[in-house]
Amino acid sequence: MFDWKWEFAWEILPRLVVATGNTLLAAGAGYAIALVLGLFLAIAQRSPSRALTFVVRELVEFIRSTPLLLQIFFVFYVGPQFGIRLSPWMSGMIAIGLHYACYLSEVYRGGIDSVPKGQWEAAIALNMTTLQKYCRVIIPQAIPSALSGMGNYLVGIFKDTPMLSVIGVAELIHTANAIGSEHYRFLEPYTMVGILFLAISLPAAGLIRLMEGRVRRKMGLK
Amino acid sequence: MLDMSGFPLELSGENTPMVSFRKVRKSYGTLTVLDDLDLDINAGEMVSIIGPSGSGKTTVLRMLMTLEQINSGVIYVDGKPLTHMPKGGQLVPANERHLHSRRSDIGMCFQHFNLFPHMTALENCMEGPVQVLGLSKAEARDRSEELLELVGMIAKKDQHPSRLSGGQQQRVAIARALAMRPKVMLFDEVTSALDPEVIGEVTNVIRGLVSEHNLTMLMVTHQMGFARDISDRICFFYGGKIEEQGHPSELFGNPQRERTQQFLSAVREAV
Ligand SMILES: Nc1ncnc2c1ncn2[C@@H]1O[C@H](COP(=O)(O)OP(=O)(O)OP(=O)(O)O)[C@@H](O)[C@H]1O
Numbered sequence: 263m264f265d266w267k268w269e270f271a272w273e274i275l276p277r278l279v280v281a282t283g284n285t286l287l288a289a290g291a292g293y294a295i296a297l298v299l300g301l302f303l304a305i306a307q308r309s310p311s312r313a314l315t316f317v318v319r320e321l322v323e324f325i326r327s328t329p330l331l332l333q334i335f336f337v338f339y340v341g342p343q344f345g346i347r348l349s350p351w352m353s354g355m356i357a358i359g360l361h362y363a364c365y366l367s368e369v370y371r372g373g374i375d376s377v378p379k380g381q382w383e384a385a386i387a388l389n390m391t392t393l394q395k396y397c398r399v400i401i402p403q404a405i406p407s408a409l410s411g412m413g414n415y416l417v418g419i420f421k422d423t424p425m426l427s428v429i430g431v432a433e434l435i436h437t438a439n440a441i442g443s444e445h446y447r448f449l450e451p452y453t454m455v456g457i458l459f460l461a462i463s464l465p466a467a468g469l470i471r472l473m474e475g476r477v478r479r480k481m482g483l484k
Numbered sequence: 485m486l487d488m489s490g491f492p493l494e495l496s497g498e499n500t501p502m503v504s505f506r507k508v509r510k511s512y513g514t515l516t517v518l519d520d521l522d523l524d525i526n527a528g529e530m531v532s533i534i535g536p537s538g539s540g541k542t543t544v545l546r547m548l549m550t551l552e553q554i555n556s557g558v559i560y561v562d563g564k565p566l567t568h569m570p571k572g573g574q575l576v577p578a579n580e581r582h583l584h585s586r587r588s589d590i591g592m593c594f595q596h597f598n599l600f601p602h603m604t605a606l607e608n609c610m611e612g613p614v615q616v617l618g619l620s621k622a623e624a625r626d627r628s629e630e631l632l633e634l635v636g637m638i639a640k641k642d643q644h645p646s647r648l649s650g651g652q653q654q655r656v657a658i659a660r661a662l663a664m665r666p667k668v669m670l671f672d673e674v675t676s677a678l679d680p681e682v683i684g685e686v687t688n689v690i691r692g693l694v695s696e697h698n699l700t701m702l703m704v705t706h707q708m709g710f711a712r713d714i715s716d717r718i719c720f721f722y723g724g725k726i727e728e729q730g731h732p733s734e735l736f737g738n739p740q741r742e743r744t745q746q747f748l749s750a751v752r753e754a755v
């Protein structure tokens with residue numbers, strides 16, 4: 263029934279390890295973009311400017327209600343029609359970063375909303391600027407309650423990186439596909455990819471939970 | 485455009501009050517909370533505001549702290565307009581920049597302390613001086629430790645608020661506000677959220693401020709005995725207006741208005 267070839271598995275391992283590096287890079291870079299951009303999207307939705315709030319809210323809603331795959335295609339294939347020609351990597355990072363920024367902005371928003379009104383008022387009473395209010399008072403308190411959501415999306419973005427294979431980013435699935443069609447064997451590459459994903463996701467989730475507890479304690483929030 | 489001609493660009497002269505509310509009106513939708521309020525507070529004066537729930541006491545403080553916008557009238561602090569700024573020889577509503585430049589004269593303590601939970605007591609006090617006033621860490625620490633000493637909290641300076649009792653938190657909050665060196669301090673029911681046995685530790689700190697510092701203070705309180713002891717003047721608010729005001733001995737000893745009499749006897753019965 264099983265006709266698992268250790269030799270073949272051993273032979274393709276180096277290529278898969280390199281591809282794992284690419285997957286991690288894509289996930290890491292996409293997440294970094296999403297973390298920063300998401301924060302801006304969250305804060306923009308609390309701006310005193312009604313127009314800005316409206317535009318950003320609609321954008322976030324739009325991106326959250328359309329598939330990531332479509333967004334990846336859009337940036338990569340439709341972009342050039344508007345004169346925006348980007349490499350697969352660039353397109354992929356922009357699409358996945360923006361997509362997850364929208365989800366993270368909701369997480370941040372929840373975190374920011376959970377900060378009591380009195381904290382904003384205390385910050386005003388100390389005559390803080392808007393930037394100081396966010397950086398020194400609000401965000402440090404919003405992060406602990408946002409951490410679990412942030413962690414979930416880190417694992418989520420990692421598991422969504424295979425979508426980048428459709429535009430030719432040589433991450434794990436793309437590489438496994440290539441190996442499979444070169445050798446007419448798919449069992450070993452796909453199984454190994456599954457194990458690699460598992461080997462990264464599981465400890466990452468545990469690590470995030472550990473960090474959550476540490477941050478909370480450090481902030482004096484029990 | 486509102487006619488602002490009745491409001492001078494600045495108040496000057498020898499007896500310029502530290503705080504001046506001029507025809508200040510505040511409403512939420514159709515509910516008028518304060519109606520043409522006129523109230524002057526002199527430099528170094530301690531004024532207590534008393535009155536029934538919903539009479540607008542907190543709103544007075546919040547407007548002065550710029551936590552609420554006013555609908556009309558002008559508030560002056562130290563002779564200069566707070567809620568407005570001069571432009572083309574007239575007063576126009578203040579922008580954030582003007583508020584930022586004037587707000588540093590005012591400090592406030594809240595009923596629920598509102599300390600920053602992610603900072604220790606000392607860090608809470610240093611935050612404003614370092615971030616807002618631009619003091620060096622060393623200067624801010626000296627100033628903050630001195631104030632924590634003053635409020636009797638120096639031993640707990642490295643504790644987070646969650647490890648402090650209500651009375652202790654409120655004392656840290658007072659030190660935090662004082663660290664900004666405001667000219668005017670506002671206290672909104674700072675003992676209302678406290679257990680009876682720790683109220684004294686907070687009122688004693690405020691007593692100390694009255695006798696040793698030349699601060700101008702405006703306090704909302706339900707503690708009549710305390711207000712009578714330390715205030716230079718008591719304002720009795722009723723329905724968004726000052727119904728009666730005067731020296732504590734007059735207002736408590738010989739109230740003129742019927743509503744004041746009713747309020748005071750109701751309060752005495754409750755005790
Ligand atoms: N944000 C708001 N929106 C609508 N109404 C408000 C708001 N804040 C206060 N009010 C109303 O304004 C009135 C005055 O409120 P304020 O808090 O100044 O009363 P107070 O004298 O401090 O009362 P208390 O003794 O209960 O603290 C009340 O009727 C209150 O319901």
Ligand SMILES: [Mg+2]
Pocket residue numbers: 541542543673704
């Ligand atoms: Mg009140």
